[in-house]
Amino acid sequence: MRITPRWMAVSVVFVLFGGILLSIALGEWTTKSTKEPLKFTEGEFAGEYNPADIRGSYTFGDVSRLFEIPLEDLAVAFRVSEPDVAAVSLKTLEEKFVDLGVDLGTSSVRLFVALYKGLPFELSGEDIFLLPEASELLKQKASLSPEQLVYLDSHTVNEATELATPAIQVVTQSSEVTPESTPALTLTGGAGTPGGGSGTPDPEHTPEANKVGGKTTFQHLLDWGVKQEDIEKLIGQPLPSANLLIKDWATSQGLSFSTVKDQLQALVDEL
Amino acid sequence: MELSQPAKKPIKRRKTNRIRAWVQLFFFVLIALISINHTLAEDGKGIAFLSSASLHALCPFGGVVSLYQFITTGTLVQKVHQSSLILMIIGIVLAIFAGPVFCGWVCPLGTFQEWIAKIGKKIFKKRYNHFVPAKVDNVLRYFRYGVLIWVVFMTAKSMTLIFANVDPYFALFNFWSSEVAIGGLIVLGLTIIASLFVERPWCKYACPYGAFQGIFNLFRVSSLRRNVDTCIDCKACDKACPMNIEVSSKTIVRDHQCISCMECTSSAHCPVPRTVDFVIGGKK
Numbered sequence: 001m002r003i004t005p006r007w008m009a010v011s012v013v014f015v016l017f018g019g020i021l022l023s024i025a026l027g028e029w030t031t032k033s034t035k036e037p038l039k040f041t042e043g044e045f046a047g048e049y050n051p052a053d054i055r056g057s058y059t060f061g062d063v064s065r066l067f068e069i070p071l072e073d074l075a076v077a078f079r080v081s082e083p084d085v086a087a088v089s090l091k092t093l094e095e096k097f098v099d100l101g102v103d104l105g106t107s108s109v110r111l112f113v114a115l116y117k118g119l120p121f122e123l124s125g126e127d128i129f130l131l132p133e134a135s136e137l138l139k140q141k142a143s144l145s146p147e148q149l150v151y152l153d154s155h156t157v158n159e160a161t162e163l164a165t166p167a168i169q170v171v172t173q174s175s176e177v178t179p180e181s182t183p184a185l186t187l188t189g190g191a192g193t194p195g196g197g198s199g200t201p202d203p204e205h206t207p208e209a210n211k212v213g214g215k216t217t218f219q220h221l222l223d224w225g226v227k228q229e230d231i232e233k234l235i236g237q238p239l240p241s242a243n244l245l246i247k248d249w250a251t252s253q254g255l256s257f258s259t260v261k262d263q264l265q266a267l268v269d270e271l
Numbered sequence: 272m273e274l275s276q277p278a279k280k281p282i283k284r285r286k287t288n289r290i291r292a293w294v295q296l297f298f299f300v301l302i303a304l305i306s307i308n309h310t311l312a313e314d315g316k317g318i319a320f321l322s323s324a325s326l327h328a329l330c331p332f333g334g335v336v337s338l339y340q341f342i343t344t345g346t347l348v349q350k351v352h353q354s355s356l357i358l359m360i361i362g363i364v365l366a367i368f369a370g371p372v373f374c375g376w377v378c379p380l381g382t383f384q385e386w387i388a389k390i391g392k393k394i395f396k397k398r399y400n401h402f403v404p405a406k407v408d409n410v411l412r413y414f415r416y417g418v419l420i421w422v423v424f425m426t427a428k429s430m431t432l433i434f435a436n437v438d439p440y441f442a443l444f445n446f447w448s449s450e451v452a453i454g455g456l457i458v459l460g461l462t463i464i465a466s467l468f469v470e471r472p473w474c475k476y477a478c479p480y481g482a483f484q485g486i487f488n489l490f491r492v493s494s495l496r497r498n499v500d501t502c503i504d505c506k507a508c509d510k511a512c513p514m515n516i517e518v519s520s521k522t523i524v525r526d527h528q529c530i531s532c533m534e535c536t537s538s539a540h541c542p543v544p545r546t547v548d549f550v551i552g553g554k555k
Contacts, residue, residue, distance in 0.1 A: 003369070003493060003549040005290045005538050008531075012294065012365065012376045019361040023354075030353040031324035038346055038430075053430075055349055 035062050040120070051113040051121060054090070056106045061086025067113050073141070077112055077134035100157050102129040115152070116142050129155050212265045218242045218249075221264060225271050234263055288539040291375070291532060295382040302379045305329065306444035326441050327432065328352040331373065332480040334359025336434060339427035350432045362484065369549065370491045371484035374474060375530035380440040380462075381474055385513065387466035400470045400515060408515070411476050412528060419479035439473060470513040475528065485527040493551045495524040495535070501546045508547050511540035518547060 003011075023029040037053035040046050049066050060080060064071045075085045079096075082088050094105035111128045114121030115138050130138075135156040138144060144152065210224045219242040221231055232239055240249055250260040305322050312323035327333055333355030337348045347353065362373045374381055392399045403411070422434045435441055435452060439462050442455030458473075465472035474481045497508070497518060508518035511534040516526045518535045533549060534540055541547040 001551045002545070003551065005288050005533050005536075008369065008372065008376070008533060008549070009290045009294050011369070012372055015365055015368075016361055016377065019357065019364070020354075023357045028353060029357060031322065031328035032352060036346065038344055041344075053346075 032057075035066075037066065043120075045119055048119065051110045051117070051119055054106060054110045054113065056089070056091035058090050058106075059086060060088050060090070063090070063109060063113060067117055069113065069116055073116070073137055074109075077131065077137050078109070079131060079133065097131075100129075102127075102157060104129050104131070104157065108134070112138070115144060115148060118143060127155060129157050132156055132158075210268050212246065212261045212268060216246050216264075218244055218246060221246075221268065224268055226264075226267050230267055231264070234267065235260075288532065288534050288536075291534075294376050295379075295385070298377045299379040299382045302326070302329065302444060310445075310448055324354065325350070325352075326444055327435070328354045329358065330355060330440065330480075331358035331362040332434070332483070333432070335480065335483055336423055336426040336432070339423065340430055348426055348430060348432050350435065363487070366484050366487035367491060369493045370488045370529055370531040371481065372531045374478075374481050374484055375532035378440075378474075380443060380478075381471055381530070383443060384462065384466045384471045384473060387463055388470045388513070391467040391470075394467065399468070400513075402468045414476050415478055415482040415485075418477055419482040422479050434479070470515075471530075474530065475514060481530075485529075488525055488527050488529050493549050495529065495531075496548060496550055497522055497524070498546045498548075501543050503543055503546075505542060507540045507542055508535035511535050 020029060035058060037049045037051070037055070040048050040050050051067065054063060058066075060071060060074045060078070063069065064074060064086065071085045074080065078093060080088050090106045090109050093108065094103070097104040107128045108130055111121060112130060112134050113119070130152070135152050138152060139149070210220070212221075218231065218239055222228060222242065228239055235249075246260060246264065305324060306326055308317050308321045308323045309325055311317045317323045327350045333348070333351035334357075337351045337355065338359075340346060340348055341356070347356070365372045388399070395402075425433050435455070437452070437454040437458050439455060439459035442451050442459040445451040446456060446459070458477075462473045469475065495518070499522060502519070504519060506519045509516075512518060513532060513534065514526070514528040514530060516524060516529060516535075518524055524535075531549070536547045536549060537544050538548075
């Protein structure tokens, strides 16, 4: 039997859409996640859901249901203020906490769930941070090993309100959960950090103020009259190349530009 | 005068397989609209009667790369959905019946490359699609099997959709979205440039799903046959083939690169009726 293009076209459309319609009728056609993470297959926790497989498309409701964690605890740990906590998607966290300067998103939920439920969790070389509320909750409700406590302390975002010296500290980080090599990245003060509230005047409302922005270099700060030692004190290291964009420097140090910018702006505003 | 002489005379000549062009356009527009609707739906502005599925849910290759994890754990790779498995099965059914028809009739990336090829053909005329030396071309055509093995292995190992980082199909329909990886955009850009010189370069040399579908050419139910008795050896079939298969030298075409587009057949470019045809069964 000869197949003409017309027959081929009809066959393709018929088989493709027929197959889809059949699968819809059988209830097998789903274009959204199954919302069921992998389970541990061996060991003490065999059969339990693996928190490492929690995905960004999950909602807090999914996490609560799958891992039997009260929604109230998840809401506190991740500062979920929306009325319907269960409907909030995990992938919104990263954007919500972007100003913190550290990755705080789905991986943070995975870590929190693992520690909360006492489930195994491999860090595989990445540094995962938690909010202070989450750390406190874990210390209260979970039974943590000394090693986990050390990791938790060094991976809690510190949002102190006062300006410290140096204000921004960056210490080389390691993924090993050992007391000797605990990573530390502390952000202190700064109007840009949630809860910071340093009370610095808003440059937007000071017309004559020089404004620190994405195109500002360290040289600009010096030109505006900011003392070199004040800048060095704030950034916690000798002044880099004066023509370096502050934004590029912040990025190279793994810091949130908005936080650095706010603190430098405070120096400018004090002039 | 020999009796067979009239049959050797070109009787008709159609330029293109217009039905295929319309089917391709339909699927391209459908996928583009769904992808746009997916973006709109994320902002709560989606069109109600149109699917807002992610492109990962509408790609049969997602089913192929998920197979290992699905068999061993019963779950799918991240971002892949059950619809991908269904589409994979449909793709296999079609391929068993008629070879990689999905590539030749449905795949919007293949369609897109063919549209770019029209520009290349206008620029380079007869030189188009003949830039790569045959020896190099023959070797390069097996590269896509390496890509297929690498993607399936790495996906099974990492349990993540690593191919999304270089996927030009996803990039084509998501270039406006933050979801698209820079690697995907680069590969898409290279594919567009290469399409000006070679027809369907991605399909020929790198597409892992094309490699998977191509295997079915070896044992598909229907076959592409050339009737040597009526063939006038004009080589119109060779020139029409986007995959550069030398149809005129074969009686039955079972080339792993055939995309079942039917451009070489008597219904399209072959000028002699019933000379190059897709048939089911042993004889025409």
